Amino acid sequence: MLPRLGFESRVALRFLREGRMQTLLIVVGVAAGVAVVAYISALISGLQRNTLEKTLGAQAHVTLSAPEDAVLPPAPPASGTAGLLQTQPRAQRPRSIVNWQALLPVLEGQPGVVAVSPMVSGAGLALRGEAARSIALVGVELERYDRIVGLRSKVVQGQARLGPGEAVLGRELAGDLGVRVGDRVAIVVAGPQGNVTDTARVTALVDLGVRELNRRTLYLPLRAAQSLVGLPGGATNLDLKLADVWAADPLAVELARRYPYKVESWQQLNAQLVSALNAQSVSTTVIRAVVMIVVVLGIASVLVVSVVQKQREIGILRAMGATRAQVLRIFLLQGAVVGAVGSALGVLLAVLLIWAFTSFVRGSDGLPLFAITLAPGLALRIALIATACGVLAAVAPARRAAALDPAQAIRL
């Protein structure tokens, strides 16, 4: 049971009110600290969310593909003889994942996996009139693939359909070839038995968020791509989408251990981005910790001064019958009140800063750079931590106050 704090809270509030200037300064200090922490947290999480969305928008979280062709190592040379050490690496022909149809439901049953989509990818040329562009040929089932990258939401023109003889093009590729929705393009893929050719009608143009991808990507139905690349019934990759993007790495490791396939997570494919995000998170944590330490030290120093100033009053209270525990609680409460009031003001200030950021900082297109919001849960957590910091900061001064010898304190 909590002891009733009527006496302690009354004296604590009165002490704070009495030291008007000190109290005001430290509350403003706490508010500034909390505002910085809340604002930075919201900004960085908004920035990271935005970066991840852009990156993962056109990418699967985990990709499974057939293992690469490798030269088998020769038997170790018999003693006394020399072996040939140089080997020519194998050319990587398109290869299908063995048995992918059976694998599909197994992967879908993995916990955390939201969607699985088979894909055939290859290199080719898109032709129209005299224009020829090299393309990344991507054969997918639209329904499944849409669940991985949300292709339909990236359509800028037309309506995405991938029926037999239909194609979806990146916006820049369509521009280069001079095709519009409804036009036909010819596709050529070089195979071991000569060129394979097909034509398709363009149903939609998409913006994948990266210009280079828009310039190269051409989506075909899975079946059409299979025959173009020469893998009838095959799939070169299986794309996985996960509920939690950060679960990709452990899942990739787990799958690679279990199946004889090459498994890559988006983190492995974007190592630089991931390390940048990590560096960002680490520096945010450092900033938060430093600000919190400064806040704690600020509160503590003000309370230490207050204990010295109030020695005589503490002595009187003790002579009147206040216990050490009561004196301790009076100062702990002061820390808590400063922390709580400061963090309430700080959260308000952060909301104001965020509003200013979203209202006044805009990209070159006049739209807000990215959405940042202060989640109520985060705000509450920061406020609670700041209040706890206030109590923590008050521990040393409060113990000092409680330990004062009343006879000496009164004489001062």
Next chain:
Amino acid sequence: MNTEARPLVELDGVRKRYNVGRPNEAEVLHGISLVLREREFAALIGPSGSGKSTLLNILGLLETMSEGSYRLQGEEVGGLDDAGLTLKRRAALGFVFQFHHLLPAFSALENVTLPALMRDGQVSTAQREHAREVLAAVGLAAAMDKRPGELSGGMQQRVAIARALVMRPPLVLADEPTGNLDRASSDEVFALMRRMHAELGTSFLIVTHDARLAERCDRIVELVDGRIERDGPLPSVSSSSSPPAARGSFHR
């Protein structure tokens, strides 16, 4: 001296040493034995450095003795820890100090209700009403909501007396209660303590330098160099012993 009254304070062979075990170790009280009874009104006098303050602090449970026995209301307090001493102090003692020692952030009435707030965590209507009565009894009916800073020294000391008496402790310890006041205020404050003693039957032990006031107490204990030099009523004391008349309106 009223010998059939029950003893409130019984000191036996109390010694106090400071800086024990260090080269500057010093004993300031050399075996004090003293009995204070209910309804006593006594002065504690002595030159500076005679150990008056130390003795008062020990009596007030603000300091612990090094040796000896101290029974307060029949209970030995020598073995109590800090929490036990605090609760005993709360129940049995009131304090009046030289420099008023009110809490400046609280009004006169709030200062007087603080002991109840401290004990119960809240102030009941009855307790607040009682505090008003005590303040009225010390002549401060009009100044209850003023802060100590807005009151004269004599008025502040009257608030302090009201605060010391509000929980009706059997003993009030006063450390130079008039030491900081002019003569008129001194007399006024002293007369108030005498009146409260008469009305409530509270025992007072007053440390004072003022021989004029000491002579008006029923008993004088004189301390010299940490020993009791003299203890007893002044031969010249005439009719000042308290008549059990005129009970205060707030005395139940």
